[in-house]
Amino acid sequence: MRDIRFLVRPRGLGRAAERSGVPLFLVALVLLFIFDPTTSENFRSAGNLENIFANQSVTGLIALASVIPMVAGYIDLSVAGIAGLANVVAAAIIGTYHQSVLVGLVAGVAIAALVGAINGVLIAMLRLNPFICTLGVYIFIGGILELYTKGQTISNGLPVSMSGWDSAKWLGVAQPFWLLLVVAVVAWYVLTQTPFGRKLAAIGSNEPAARLAGFRVDRAVFVTFLLSGLLGGVAGDLLTAQTLGADATTGASYLFPALAAVFLGQTAIRPGQFNVWGTIFGVFLVAVAVDGFTLLGAQAWVDQVFNGGALVVSVAFSTLMARARDRRARTEAMRAMQDAGSPAQHHDTQVPDVSHADAPTADV
Amino acid sequence: MCEVAGEQVSTQAPADPAIPDADSVLYVRGISKVFPGLRALDAVDLDIRSGEVHGLCGGNGSGKSTLVKILSGVLRADSGKVRIAGRELEAHQIGPKLVRDLGVRVVHQDLALFPDLSVAENMMLGAGLPVSPVRSVQWRELRRRTRLNLDRFEITATPDALVRDLPIGVRSQVAIARALQDVSSGEGVLILDEPTAALPAHEVGLLLDAIRRLAAAGHAILFVSHRLDEVLAVTQRVTVFRDGRVFAEHRTAQLTESELIDSIIGQGQERRADTARSVPLPAAGAQPLLTIRNLSAGPLREVSLEVMPGEIVGVAGLLGSGRTELLRAVYGDLKRTAGMITVAGKAANYSRVDQAIAAGVVMIPEDRAGSGAFGDLTVDENLSLSVLREYWGLVFRRTQLRSDAEELRQRFRVRAASGSVTMKSLSGGNQQKTILARWLRRKPVLLLLDEPTQGVDVGARSDIHAAIRQVTKTGGAALLVLSDFEELAQVVDRAVVLRRGKITAHVPRERLAARHLNQLIYEETDNHA
Numbered sequence: 070m071r072d073i074r075f076l077v078r079p080r081g082l083g084r085a086a087e088r089s090g091v092p093l094f095l096v097a098l099v100l101l102f103i104f105d106p107t108t109s110e111n112f113r114s115a116g117n118l119e120n121i122f123a124n125q126s127v128t129g130l131i132a133l134a135s136v137i138p139m140v141a142g143y144i145d146l147s148v149a150g151i152a153g154l155a156n157v158v159a160a161a162i163i164g165t166y167h168q169s170v171l172v173g174l175v176a177g178v179a180i181a182a183l184v185g186a187i188n189g190v191l192i193a194m195l196r197l198n199p200f201i202c203t204l205g206v207y208i209f210i211g212g213i214l215e216l217y218t219k220g221q222t223i224s225n226g227l228p229v230s231m232s233g234w235d236s237a238k239w240l241g242v243a244q245p246f247w248l249l250l251v252v253a254v255v256a257w258y259v260l261t262q263t264p265f266g267r268k269l270a271a272i273g274s275n276e277p278a279a280r281l282a283g284f285r286v287d288r289a290v291f292v293t294f295l296l297s298g299l300l301g302g303v304a305g306d307l308l309t310a311q312t313l314g315a316d317a318t319t320g321a322s323y324l325f326p327a328l329a330a331v332f333l334g335q336t337a338i339r340p341g342q343f344n345v346w347g348t349i350f351g352v353f354l355v356a357v358a359v360d361g362f363t364l365l366g367a368q369a370w371v372d373q374v375f376n377g378g379a380l381v382v383s384v385a386f387s388t389l390m391a392r393a394r395d396r397r398a399r400t401e402a403m404r405a406m407q408d409a410g411s412p413a414q415h416h417d418t419q420v421p422d423v424s425h426a427d428a429p430t431a432d433v
Numbered sequence: 434m435c436e437v438a439g440e441q442v443s444t445q446a447p448a449d450p451a452i453p454d455a456d457s458v459l460y461v462r463g464i465s466k467v468f469p470g471l472r473a474l475d476a477v478d479l480d481i482r483s484g485e486v487h488g489l490c491g492g493n494g495s496g497k498s499t500l501v502k503i504l505s506g507v508l509r510a511d512s513g514k515v516r517i518a519g520r521e522l523e524a525h526q527i528g529p530k531l532v533r534d535l536g537v538r539v540v541h542q543d544l545a546l547f548p549d550l551s552v553a554e555n556m557m558l559g560a561g562l563p564v565s566p567v568r569s570v571q572w573r574e575l576r577r578r579t580r581l582n583l584d585r586f587e588i589t590a591t592p593d594a595l596v597r598d599l600p601i602g603v604r605s606q607v608a609i610a611r612a613l614q615d616v617s618s619g620e621g622v623l624i625l626d627e628p629t630a631a632l633p634a635h636e637v638g639l640l641l642d643a644i645r646r647l648a649a650a651g652h653a654i655l656f657v658s659h660r661l662d663e664v665l666a667v668t669q670r671v672t673v674f675r676d677g678r679v680f681a682e683h684r685t686a687q688l689t690e691s692e693l694i695d696s697i698i699g700q701g702q703e704r705r706a707d708t709a710r711s712v713p714l715p716a717a718g719a720q721p722l723l724t725i726r727n728l729s730a731g732p733l734r735e736v737s738l739e740v741m742p743g744e745i746v747g748v749a750g751l752l753g754s755g756r757t758e759l760l761r762a763v764y765g766d767l768k769r770t771a772g773m774i775t776v777a778g779k780a781a782n783y784s785r786v787d788q789a790i791a792a793g794v795v796m797i798p799e800d801r802a803g804s805g806a807f808g809d810l811t812v813d814e815n816l817s818l819s820v821l822r823e824y825w826g827l828v829f830r831r832t833q834l835r836s837d838a839e840e841l842r843q844r845f846r847v848r849a850a851s852g853s854v855t856m857k858s859l860s861g862g863n864q865q866k867t868i869l870a871r872w873l874r875r876k877p878v879l880l881l882l883d884e885p886t887q888g889v890d891v892g893a894r895s896d897i898h899a900a901i902r903q904v905t906k907t908g909g910a911a912l913l914v915l916s917d918f919e920e921l922a923q924v925v926d927r928a929v930v931l932r933r934g935k936i937t938a939h940v941p942r943e944r945l946a947a948r949h950l951n952q953l954i955y956e957e958t959d960n961h962a
Contacts, residue, residue, distance in 0.1 A: 264825050
C-alpha cells in the first residue's frame with residue numbers, strides 16, 4: 070500500500086510489524102489451529118472454513134458500515150441495531166405480509182437508510198454527540214423490535230430459496246463472502262479514490278480546518294451516517310436470508326464483534342487510520358480466534374472476552390504506536406534541520422511540537 | 434539589529450544600577466535563553482522591590498513571556514542568576530517547586546479557574562481542602578477560610594458563588610487571591626501576565642485598584658502588559674524589552690505614553706519601512722476589488738472599506754477589536770447582520786465558505802494548528818485539498834498529485850523530508866507556507882490573512898511576504914491582520930485601525946509607521962481608571 074503517514078520508518082522489521090500486525094496475527098492463529106492436534110481436524114474441515122467465510126459476511130458488512138463515519142471522526146454504534154431492524158422488517162414483509170422477496174429486501178434497506186438519515190440529522194445538523202445519540206438509537210431500536218416481535222422469532226412464510234442464495238457458492242466460495250468483497254471494494258474506492266473520501270479524511274483530521282477549506286462538513290457527515298445505515302440494511306437483509314427468519318436480538322448482537330474488527334483494522338495496513346482492508350482482516354481475526362478457541366473447548370464466554378479484549382488491545386496498540394510515530398517525527402525533523410546545517414536565522418528551526426510548554430511562543 | 438544609530442529614545446539609565454536595592458525581593462541578573470535560531474533573552478537584568486508594581490513591556494517576541502516562564506520555573510534559563518527573597522539561585526537551580534517555596538506566584542491571562550466550582554472550592558483545591566477524619570470535605574471550615582481570604586483581598590464575592598457567575602474582573606481577583614493566600618503580606622513576588630487583556634473596560638479599574646492594594650500590602654508585583662495606559666497608571670517603574678534585551682528602565686512618574694511607545698518600538702524601524710515598499714498604487718478610477726458597505730457581523734459595527742486591485746491593506750487592532758471577525762465575515766464564515774460586500778463588482782454576501790472560495794476569496798486563519806493545518810494528513814495531501822477534484826479520474830491520480838505538490842513545495846520553499854511526511858512534523862513556518870501554497874495554487878483574487886507570520890521565523894516570514902506580494906502584483910488584493918505593527922508597516926500599502934468593532938482610523942501610506950499605529954491603538958484605548 071501507500072507510504073502515507075510515515076515520516077520516519079521504523080527500520081525494517083518494526084515497521085512491517087506495525088503495519089501487518091493484524092494480518093500476521095491472523096496467519097499465526099490459523100497455523101496454530103491447523104497444527105494443534107486438538108483443533109486440527111475440525112478446524113480444517115471444509116464445513117468449518119466455509120462457516121467462517123460465510124458467517125462473517127454480516128459482521129463484515131456491519132463493520133464496513135461503521136468505518137465510514139469513523140473516517141470522518143464520528144462513531145456510529147447503531148449500525149448493528151439498524152441491521153436488526155432491517156432483518157425484522159424484511160422478514161415480516163415477506164413472511165407475515167406475503168410480499169415478494171424483492172419488496173422485503175428493498176423495504177429493509179429503505180428503513181435502514183431512513184434511520185441512518187435520522188442519525189445524520191441528529192448528529193450532522195443538530196450537532197448532538199454521536200456516541201450517545203447512536204447508542205440511544207441502538208437501544209431504542211432494540212426495544213421497538215422486542216415490542217413488535219413479542220420476543221418471538223419470525224420464520225413462517227419465508228421462501229427457502231432465500232437461504233439457497235445464502236449457501237450457494239461461486240468459484241467455490243459462499244456467495245455472501247463475494248457480497249462482502251464487492252461492498253469492501255466499493256467502500257475502499259469511495260473512501261480512498263474519490264474527492265468525497267479525501268474530504269472525509271480531512272474532516273477526520275481537523276474539522277474546523279475542513280470547514281474553513283470550504284468543505285460542506287455537515288453534508289458530508291450526514292452522508293456518512295446515511296451510507297452507514299444503508300449498509301446496515303444490506304447486512305440485515307443478508308441476515309434474513311442466512312437465518313431464514315428474524316428476531317429482536319440477533320442483529321443487535323453484532324455490535325461488538327463489528328466494533329472490535331473496526332478498531333483492530335485501525336491498527337493495520339494504514340496504522341492510525343480507519344481503513345477498509347484492515348477492517349476486513351479484523352473481522353476474520355476475530356472470527357478465526359473465536360472459532361478456534363471454541364474448538365479448543367472454550368464456552369460461550371470466549372466471544373465477549375475476545376471482543377472486549379480486542380477493543381482494548383487495539384486501542385492501546387494504535388494509541389501507543391501513534392505516540393511513537395509522533396516522537397520519531399519530531400526527532401527526525403530536528404535531525405533534518407541539523408543535517409542541513411543551515412544558519413539558524415534564515416530557516417525554520419522552531420520546535421515542531423507547538424503545544425509543548427517550552428517552545429518559544431509569541432507574547433500574547 | 435534594533436539598536437539603530439541615532440536612537441533618540443529617552444533611555445534612562447537604570448536607577449543606580451551598581452547598588453542592589455536593599456528592598457528588592459527579586460533580582461534577575463544576566464538571564465539568557467536561546468531557542469534554536471532565536472536568542473529569546475540576552476543577559477537581562479531586572480529587580481523589583483517589595484511594595485512595587487513593576488511594569489514589563491515590549492513588542493511581540495521581545496522576551497517577556499520567556500522571562501515569565503523562567504521566573505516561574507517552567508522554562509530553564511541557559512545562564513544567569515536570580516535572587517529571590519534573599520536566596521541566590523543559579524540558572525540551572527530555578528525550578529517550579531523551589532521558586533514557589535520562595536514566594537513567587539504567577540497568574541496568567543487565562544486564570545486557570547474552574548468555572549463550575551464555587552469560589553471556596555477554587556480557592557482551596559490547590560491549597561488542600563479541609564477534611565474531616567473520614568476524608569469528607571469540611572464545608573463550614575472551607576467557607577470560613579475562604580471568607581478570611583476574601584476579606585483580606587477585599588473581594589466582593591461569597592464563598593458559595595460559582596466562579597462563572599462572577600464578573601470577569603472579580604474572577605481575576607479570585608485567581609490572584611488563590612495564588613497569594615499562603616503568602617504573607619510584605620513577602621512574595623506576584624507576576625501578572627497580561628491580567629487585563631480579557632477584561633471589559635469598566636472592570637479594568639477595579640482590578641488595577643486591587644493591584645495597588647496588593648502592592649500596599651508589601652507584595653512585589655511584576656505587571657506584564659501591552660496596555661500602556663494601564664502600565665502608566667499602576668506601576669512605579671517600567672522595564673522595556675526589545676529583542677530579548679533590556680532596552681530601558683523608566684520611572685513611571687517621569688514617563689509619558691508617547692515616550693513609552695518610543696521606547697518599546699523605537700524610531701529606526703520606520704525609515705526602513707518606507708523603503709521596503711515599491712509597488713505603485715493602482716491607477717485612479719480603477720474599480721475596487723473588495724467593497725464592504727456598512728458591515729455588521731459579530732462585534733463589527735457599520736464597517737465600510739474598499740480595497741483596490743494590487744493593494745495590501747493592513748488591519749490593525751487589539752485582540753477582540755473585531756479584526757478576525759472582519760476577515761471571517763468576508764469569507765462567509767461569520768453571519769452578517771447587516772451591510773453588503775462585493776468582490777470584483779459582484780455581490781459577495783457569502784453565507785458559506787465554499788461560495789467564497791469559488792469566487793476566488795481565500796482565508797488563512799489565525800489558529801494554524803486548530804483550523805489551518807491537517808496535522809495527521811501528509812504535506813502533499815494538505816497541499817491538494819483545495820483542488821481535490823482536479824485529481825479525480827476513474828481513480829485518484831496520486832502520481833500527478835505528488836508531482837504537482839513537489840513543484841509547489843519547491844516554489845514555496847517548504848522544507849520537508851518528503852511530501853509524504855505528516856503535516857504536524859513540520860515547523861510552524863513550513864506549515865504556514867504549505868497552507869499558503871494550498872490556497873495560492875487556486876490563483877485567488879482576494880487573500881484574507883490572519884496573522885500569517887505568527888510563530889514563523891525570519892526567513893519563512895519574508896517568503897510569505899513575497900508570496901502575498903505575488904498575488905497583488907497580478908491584480909489580486911489582500912487584507913492582512915497583523916499584530917506586529919513593525920511588520921505591518923513594512924508589508925502593507927495602507928491600513929485601517931479597528932477598535933471595538935469599528936474602523937476608527939484610515940492610515941494612508943505615507944503615515945504608515947509602527948509608532949503611529951501603536952498610538953492609534955494604544956492612546957485611544959479608553960479612559961477608564
